[in-house]
Amino acid sequence: MRTVDVAVTGYGRIGREVAGMLQARAAAYRSRHGVHARITGVCGSAGGLIDATGLAPERLADRGGFVPGLTGEAFLDALRPDVLIEAGPSDYATGGPALGYLRWALAHGLDAIAVSKGALVVDLRGLLRLAGEHGGSLRFSGAAASALPTVDLLAHSLAGATLHGFEAVLTGTTTFVLDQMATAGLGLADAVALAQARGIAEPDPRFDVDGWDTAAKLVIIANAVLDAGLRLEDLPREGIAAVTPGDIARWASEGLTPRLVGFAEHDGGGFRAGVGLRLYGGSHPFAQLRGSMKGLRAVTAEMGTLTVTGGASDPRATAAAALKDFEHLLAERGPEHLYI
Known part of the structure; x- marks a missing residue:
C-alpha cells in the first residue's frame, strides 16, 4: 500500500x-x-x-x-x-x-x-x-x-458542449442577507448582524456585501474555464450595500427577487463579465434560493441551460x-x- x-x-x-x-x-x-x-x-x-x-x-x-x-x-x-x-x-x-x-x-x-x-x-x-x-x-x-460545484460542472460535466456563458450566485452571505430582508423584514445592517451571529458572514462583512468575494470567485472560475483573462481590479462590480427595505418591498410587489450574481458571457470575440444585482421572477431557480444557498446557471449550445443550486457556507x-x-x-x- x-x-x-x-x-x-x-x-x-x-x-x-x-x-x-x-x-x-x-x-x-x-x-x-x-x-x-x-x-x-x-x-x-x-x-x-x-x-x-x-x-x-x-x-x-x-x-x-x-x-x-x-x-x-x-x-x-x-x-x-x-x-x-x-x-x-x-x-x-x-x-x-x-x-x-x-x-x-x-x-x-x-x-x-x-x-x-x-x-x-x-x-x-x-x-x-x-x-x-x-x-x-x-x-x-x-x-x-x-x-457549489462550479469548475467541475463547467469544465468536466459540460466538456463536450459549447459554453456560451454562465451566471452564478457565489456568495452565501449575500443570499442570506437579501433573504432575511425579504422574509423577516430586517434592514440591511440587522440582516448582516444575524449572518455574523450564525457564522455565515465574517466579522468584517464588507468583502461579501460590497461584491468583492463574488468578483474574486468569478475571476477564478471564468479564467479557469473560459481562459477569459479577467482581472479583479478591472471587473465591473456592484454590491448590496445600497439595497433598502423599500427596494425589497417594491421588487416583491412586482414578483421579483434580488440576487447578487457574477456573470461571464461570450460577447462577439470576447467576454462580457461583471458582478451585479439582478432581479428574478418567482419561477427562476435563483429566486428560490434560501438561507445561504448559492447557484450556477450555465448556457450551452448543445445541452441547453443547466442549473445547480445549494451548498452550505461554512468551514466544513x-x-x-x-x-x-x-x-x-x-x-x-x-x-x-x-x-x-
Whole structure:
C-alpha cells in the first residue's frame, strides 16, 4: 500500500477542518484507493509542525507544539510532501504567502489543492503553467464557491458542449442577507448582524456585501474555464450595500427577487463579465434560493441551460470541497502511479 504524505499550509480555521476531516477519512482512502494518506506537516504564519511518520490528531490540536519559524520554504524543504493543501488567508493584491507555497509545490512537481482565493486571482495562469511544466496538478474547488460545484460542472460535466456563458450566485452571505430582508423584514445592517451571529458572514462583512468575494470567485472560475483573462481590479462590480427595505418591498410587489450574481458571457470575440444585482421572477431557480444557498446557471449550445443550486457556507463545506479534490486526485492517479 502506497503512502501519500500531505502538508497543510495556512493552518487556521479551515486548515484545521481539512486536517481533521482527512484523518477521519483515512480508512476510506485505504479501502477505495489502496493508499495510506497521512498528514506529515502543518504550518501557519509563525511556525509549523512536522512528523515524517504522520501527525496524530492530538498533536494537530496542540498549537503549543509548533516550532517557531518553521514556515515558508523552510517548512516545505524540510518536509517534501506529496500533496500540498494551501488554506491560508487570501491576499488579492500580491497573492501573499499562499502564492509562494503554491509556486514552490508546483515547481517541484507536487499536486496542489488551493483554498486561498488570492493566489489564484493574482496568477492562475502562471500556476497552471508551472503544473504543466513539472508534472503536478492544481485543483481549487474550495476557492471556487466551495460546496457549489462550479469548475467541475463547467469544465468536466459540460466538456463536450459549447459554453456560451454562465451566471452564478457565489456568495452565501449575500443570499442570506437579501433573504432575511425579504422574509423577516430586517434592514440591511440587522440582516448582516444575524449572518455574523450564525457564522455565515465574517466579522468584517464588507468583502461579501460590497461584491468583492463574488468578483474574486468569478475571476477564478471564468479564467479557469473560459481562459477569459479577467482581472479583479478591472471587473465591473456592484454590491448590496445600497439595497433598502423599500427596494425589497417594491421588487416583491412586482414578483421579483434580488440576487447578487457574477456573470461571464461570450460577447462577439470576447467576454462580457461583471458582478451585479439582478432581479428574478418567482419561477427562476435563483429566486428560490434560501438561507445561504448559492447557484450556477450555465448556457450551452448543445445541452441547453443547466442549473445547480445549494451548498452550505461554512468551514466544513470548504474543507469538504478541498477533500473532494484530494479524492479525485487519488482516483485519477491510481495507487500504482502515486508518487513513485
